[in-house]
Amino acid sequence: MNAITTAVIDLKQLELFAQGDTQVHGRDARVKVLVTLFFILSVISYHRYEINGLLPFTLFPIIMVCRAELPIPYLARKMLLICPFILLIGAFNPLLDRSTLWQVGSIEISGGCISLLSLLLRSFLTIGAALILVATTGFTTICQALERLGMPEVFTVQLLFLHRYLFVLAEEAERASRARELRSCGSTGRGIGSFGSLTGHLLLRTWQRAERIHTTMLSRGFTGQFHGQRRERFSHADLTFLISWSVTFLLMRTMEPATLLGSFITGAFP
Amino acid sequence: MSDAIIRLENVSYRYPDGTAALTDCSLTINRNKRTAVLGANGAGKTTMFLHLNGILQPSSGRLFRDDIPFEYSRTGLRKLRSKVGMVFQNPDSQLFSASVQEDVSFGPMNLGLDTTTIRRRVAEALGAVAMAGLADKPVHNLSYGQKKRVCIAGVLAMEPEVIILDEPMAGLDAAMQEELTAVLERLHAGGITIVIATHDLDFAYGWADQALVMQSGGLLAHGTPEDILLRPEVGNALGTIPQIAEIIHSLSLLGIDLRGNGYLPRTRNELVAAIAAVTTREDTP
Numbered sequence A: 001m002n003a004i005t006t007a008v009i010d011l012k013q014l015e016l017f018a019q020g021d022t023q024v025h026g027r028d029a030r031v032k033v034l035v036t037l038f039f040i041l042s043v044i045s046y047h048r049y050e051i052n053g054l055l056p057f058t059l060f061p062i063i064m065v066c067r068a069e070l071p072i073p074y075l076a077r078k079m080l081l082i083c084p085f086i087l088l089i090g091a092f093n094p095l096l097d098r099s100t101l102w103q104v105g106s107i108e109i110s111g112g113c114i115s116l117l118s119l120l121l122r123s124f125l126t127i128g129a130a131l132i133l134v135a136t137t138g139f140t141t142i143c144q145a146l147e148r149l150g151m152p153e154v155f156t157v158q159l160l161f162l163h164r165y166l167f168v169l170a171e172e173a174e175r176a177s178r179a180r181e182l183r184s185c186g187s188t189g190r191g192i193g194s195f196g197s198l199t200g201h202l203l204l205r206t207w208q209r210a211e212r213i214h215t216t217m218l219s220r221g222f223t224g225q226f227h228g229q230r231r232e233r234f235s236h237a238d239l240t241f242l243i244s245w246s247v248t249f250l251l252m253r254t255m256e257p258a259t260l261l262g263s264f265i266t267g268a269f270p
Numbered sequence B: 001m002s003d004a005i006i007r008l009e010n011v012s013y014r015y016p017d018g019t020a021a022l023t024d025c026s027l028t029i030n031r032n033k034r035t036a037v038l039g040a041n042g043a044g045k046t047t048m049f050l051h052l053n054g055i056l057q058p059s060s061g062r063l064f065r066d067d068i069p070f071e072y073s074r075t076g077l078r079k080l081r082s083k084v085g086m087v088f089q090n091p092d093s094q095l096f097s098a099s100v101q102e103d104v105s106f107g108p109m110n111l112g113l114d115t116t117t118i119r120r121r122v123a124e125a126l127g128a129v130a131m132a133g134l135a136d137k138p139v140h141n142l143s144y145g146q147k148k149r150v151c152i153a154g155v156l157a158m159e160p161e162v163i164i165l166d167e168p169m170a171g172l173d174a175a176m177q178e179e180l181t182a183v184l185e186r187l188h189a190g191g192i193t194i195v196i197a198t199h200d201l202d203f204a205y206g207w208a209d210q211a212l213v214m215q216s217g218g219l220l221a222h223g224t225p226e227d228i229l230l231r232p233e234v235g236n237a238l239g240t241i242p243q244i245a246e247i248i249h250s251l252s253l254l255g256i257d258l259r260g261n262g263y264l265p266r267t268r269n270e271l272v273a274a275i276a277a278v279t280t281r282e283d284t285p
Ligand SMILES: Nc1ncnc2c1ncn2[C@@H]1O[C@H](COP(=O)(O)OP(=O)(O)OP(=O)(O)O)[C@@H](O)[C@H]1O
Pocket: B015, B016, B017, B019, B020, B021, B039, B040, B041, B042, B043, B044, B045, B046, B047, B048
């Protein structure tokens, strides 16, 4: 349970980065959402053995992290945290797919290994891009941008409530589990029955607390719309940002710069 | 403009489960006054408060702000809630944003203000509760007293005419209580009407200009604290009387009249000063 809380508090930390004041932070949220979307689409559109083609795409997260002055150790830790999940999904690839795909000297590398590596790379890239989007924009503003891009308000408000609710649930979970640990004197008394009633209580308390939160929101003038931190106007810089990144992704995806570079070199030194 | 900023007229309220929390409650909150709302657990203080900014609508009876009946339309409610700010007992139910600044700006944003105005209001509100230095701090790392002050700032940033606080002193240590009292004093000096629900009779006695005593969903008594808090029926309802008043009463039985200079001490400091004054009077022949 404690792990949940730490993860959620970390999520709040991510939101805090969104209050930075760099150029990337200042870009129109819609533009950032679109560019991230293009990036993710380009990355996941590769076939399962692709590695070379993905490498140039690392440029985007690296540039964004540097320009937004995000703390690299923090993001790296977040990425490491998701590693087990990806490995869980891809663990069987090397076992199932044993056809040799590459040969490095006398070592044969099977297709399974390559596809696992590719999966890891694609996951890092896409999840990294999403984290960077939240850390430079903030969840509320992202939802607002989605709304302005045409997503119905019902969905975006639901999304926001879900996001808020997650914090509440985690905090209540921590409280309940702490209380239970204290009374169960260590690790005994953790039967399935006590777990059941714990969950029941947890849901009830979370629901009550969510209702109280809703009341306080109402009394601060909430009328069903969330308002983000920035009121934005679409600037030239935003347009440049959108076009340059989109074109870059398109070029990377279609031209495969690594191969291009390779053929250029072989062309230059025949 | 009349003295009454908010008035309840025969308000009754029944919770969905059938509990009659308010029964025929009529009371007045006066402009620019410090009002203390007293009453035993379950007397209906919180329920009454929830009516003051339109969270709950009376089952019967009416409410008035500036002698105009409450309007429960969307715009009416938004206006009402920007004028009547409410600070709830538990800060954790109000604070849900990542940072202090973001949370305080939630109210002004809902009012549809522009960014510069919001920035200004947030800075002013945080200054008023002496939290300006912690604007960028994550909310979950704050102490209980700091959270409480952030909650107050969140309401202040909406620039209300009335601030209602439900048991603001509960859970605060003595120093924090004093600090919070000072914050409230500044707000009051700035022309804001302050209403507090409290179980701390001594605090109410020393602080309030006006006291409202509730009992089983209705108003039992209202008036200045020294007038009503010593009445037997009020003492019965609250289970006690202010300590200061009790001490003065005991001293008067001993023949020591602290009322000598025509004024009754209401706080500990005033009492100490009055006793000191009496002793020096007796020392000098
Ligand atoms: N959500 C609710 N549903 C049903 N009954 C409620 C609800 N909230 C309060 N009540 C009931 O309404 C009555 C008045 O409660 P209220 O919370 O207003 O009292 P209070 O004066 O604020 O008490 P306290 O000093 O304990 O905070 C009580 O009998 C209480 O049980």
